[in-house]
Amino acid sequence: MASNDPAPNPHATEEEVEAARKDPKLANVLYHDWEADTYDEKWSISYDERCIDYATGRFRAVAGDEDWPYEHAMELGSGTGFFLLNLMQGGVIKQGSVTDLSPGMVQVALRNAEHLGLDVDGRVADAETIPYEDDSFDLVIGHAVLHHIPDVPAAFREVLRVLKPGGRFVFAGEPTRIGDTYARKLGQFTWWLTTNVTKLPALSGWRRPQSELDESSRAAALEAVVDLHTFDPAELEKVARDAGAANVHAHTEELAAALFGWPVRTFEAAVPQEKLTLAWRLFAYKAWLRLTWLDENVLRKLAPRDLFYNVLITGTKP
Template identity: 60%
Template sequence: MTEPQAGAAASAQDVERAWGDNKLAQVLYHDWEAQTYDEKWSISFDDRCTSIVRDRFLRVLESSPVPGESVPFGRVLELGAGTGFFSLNLKLAGLVEDVHVSDLSPGMVEAARTNAERLGFTIEGQVADAESLPYDDDSFDLVVGHAVIHHIPDVEAALREVLRVLRPGGRFVIAGEPTTIGHWYARHLGRLTWEVATRVTRLPFLATKWAREQAELDESSRAAALEAVVDLHTFDPAELAGTARRAGAERVGTATEELLSAFAGWPIRTFEYAVADSALGFRWATFAYRTWTTLMRVDSALDAVVPQKFFYNVGVTGVKPHPTPR
């Protein structure tokens, strides 16, 4: 049986095979998503996303300050880089210099390279398994990741690899990972919104403008089925910090984001997938973005009083220890 081509929509048969082979599922899903991922998640490389990435990175970084540490970081590796959303926007923000990317998906590595070229700079990229990185010891000043470790079967093994390739005193910053409680309410909100939106838009007086083509809905359903295969973990912030320490990190810190913004954001995003593209315009996009950013500011205030485990996103940082003198 032939393998699906990178960027091609997965068939129902492909999805069935992926249930029994998680590495295949990871490659299949992310190759499939590579060509449309930026559009799907409203990823861009402009002031909007550069500001989001800068703030998210610094929020996690500053959860465990290191005396004397300064930016920009020099040689940087993004783990599970996808299309380069995190590392390329960090470079645009002036927080990193020499960017290298890795991903299990060849399609994603190529998409990241293409995005970098379009932005006017060159990056190095390798297809790589996070549990066995093809880099020498002590190679990087910083390792970053965004929404990546929940895809990795053995998170502790991956963090040990991250620490191996970091120079002594080097730092990792992983952001955008789902908490256990956040994942629960996000999925329930998403499913409810999908069911309501797809049913209501089929009503005769709405269908012409609002209903998405059935073939597109079927493809979205196959994507959701694969997503359920590739999303392996959710995290309790305290337990994630413990995993980082067991991997060998010191100065471990965690930071969380999105509470009220997640309660609004997941229904808004799901609604956008469920209705015809032509039904929504600039006013909707402005409303959605302003709603999310306003609630994110409220969430920042709630951070001081609400336990981390209730937020949707968690990030973790840690430092590679210096060798103990003999």
């Protein structure tokens, strides 16, 4: 992190949280600073073959692999560095820069990069005013970031500004309008069902302590503030083109996989972590892989792209 970047604030006061309800950027900082140290565990993020394959697969699905490796890439809204660091390990990128509005996330991403021995620097950065010079990067990437940014068109203009001519952007993991609707409803029902069934004496060992459940509920309340957008793939393509991008293409994925994955993720958040054995995690991962195969090889041919949960988008700077 740069010397003038703000320090993480993982323990926001009630007054700060209340103010964040009216300020999406402050909410993003407080929520992600609070989540930073446990974020990888919460979302089963790793920096091994499993997530390297996932990250490179998402990149290849929308952008192909003709120009690998990119010399210098920046991740916008990097979180703990999941997308950038795994793409670096997968041979897509040589040198990286992480940026995030949350100082805590930048700190964890740089720590992860150091542990992996990767060439990465980092800055606390607002996506609408990226603190890098024009024509700085060969590639700009992001994973699950656009839906947190208040002014998405301004962010695309900034991305194109910091890209070198001919440079590419790739954003993945963004919720579609329809996909977000069914994912949220499935998540809410699973949370309600799990937290109520585990009140039964026979299942009390599966109930997280009330203090942790309360904390998760507070996080979910802020999550409703930080999640600002869902996307129609065609409209997102237009936003990128209007910002000046060329060769714009959106790709969607995860339908059956999302219908399975969101209840599983919610269940995992609602029970004690020690109950989630290796056998359970392998079951969940292998089931997700099989359903992803079904999505790509069968449902993609039958269902409109708007029905899928994730939208990915790429384009280039003329």
